[in-house]
Amino acid sequence: SAVISQKPSRDICQRGTSLTIQCQVDSQVTMMFWYRQQPGQSLTLIATANQGSEATYESGFVIDKFPISRPNLTFSTLTVSNMSPEDSSIYLCSVEDAGSTEAFFGQGTRLTVV
């Protein structure tokens, strides 16, 4: 199973600022994803991070708000831009490998916007 390191683990940010979350995997993986988990709710897929190309965003999420990078097969970043209190959530990195049915998750980044 993949070991995923996500940082920061938590942060408190001022509205209008941006935060970049990093996801590092201990092995090369085919697929990397970013999820949002709002308080008391389930996971919502933000986007699929594609290596070497633009991320694929789900309905309701746009690149200007959540720019994503994936420079190689072991690393990705998610930026939450121009933050507002509504962006307060847990953001989770997830990975899957080719031929595997399950997803592995980082420990999450707990973001509070004040």
Added chain:
Amino acid sequence: AQSVTQLGSHVSVSEGALVLLRCNYSSSVPPYLFWYVQYPNQGLQLLLKYTSAATLVKGINGFEAEFKKSETSFHLTKPSAHMSDAAEYFCAVKNTGNQFYFGTGTSLTVIP
């Protein structure tokens, strides 16, 4: 689109009692099914998964789940709850398009 329904957002059981967490999915094609657990301030950890092999799936920490196609259910059980089982549990479905759909989660409280 797929949907996953977890009945009961909060479940409380006494230590040593049976744990039953319910999950129903919407699909006519048996998908991949999963249960994940999330301990406080941590990410999701896979408990078990169904991938069209045996309908009764055994996972970690004494949990198991039974896939019932006729009921489109995949309920999670454990014969005897431990205090360490207190956590948030998520049922998830993965469709043929390889996208995950998660339920809204069930928070399990274990009463000493």
